[in-house]
Amino acid sequence: MTSHDLAPIFTDARVMVxxxxxxPTETVRLAEQAWELGIDVVEVPIRTPEAERSLRAAVEAGRERGRPVGAGTVRTSAQVRLAAGAGAAFTVAPGLDLAIADAALTHGIPHLPGVATPTEAQRALxxxxxxxxxxxxxxxxxxxxxxxxxxxxxxxFVATGGIDADNAGDFLAAGVRVVAVGSALANPRQIPRLAELATARA
Structure with a gap:
């Protein structure tokens, strides 16, 4: 993997949880459920100090199964260092901060920044x-x-924010490479339904 090349992580993925x-125990339980159903990629946001333990637990579980776990809501260089130290496979940010992208690269981790406009997308590219x-x-x-x-x-594009099993297919059909689902997972029926999308032919 060179530069911010996320293709080895996302090329075969359609869904990320x-x-x-x-x-930590619940994070690992849900991650394992996703992996068993064919959803290979997991993100664990680290917006709170307590979340580091959950990230480390998920990374360890993923390492045993050959599954990548990323660190989300990475907004500072300190969080980049934390993610790298925990063994995260990639970092994710809510917005576009090129300094954070560069910091991730110095730690050998590809970065997935958030964008919402053509201007931001062009700057990132x-x-x-x-x-x-x-x-x-x-x-x-x-x-x-x-x-x-x-x-x-x-x-x-990885589409994030308001995605669930009901609308994920519409985004995939529009050319999105991966849909990322977070809050919707509070509904226990979401992961099995999303797994059907994850394992379907593109």
């Missing part, structure tokens, strides 16, 4: 960031991704 603000998190995806809507494919066909 975001396990936010959960204790000019900086070598091809894989981008579009946030909040539910506000942007599937048509936004179809429109972006015209002037910026090189970009690969």
């Amino acid at each position: 975001i396990l936010r603000d959960l204790p 000019d900086h070598g960031l091809v894989w981008l998190k579009a946030f909040p995806a539910v506000s942007l809507g599937p048509q936004w991704f179809r429109a972006m494919a015209g002037p910026l066909p090189e970009l690969r």
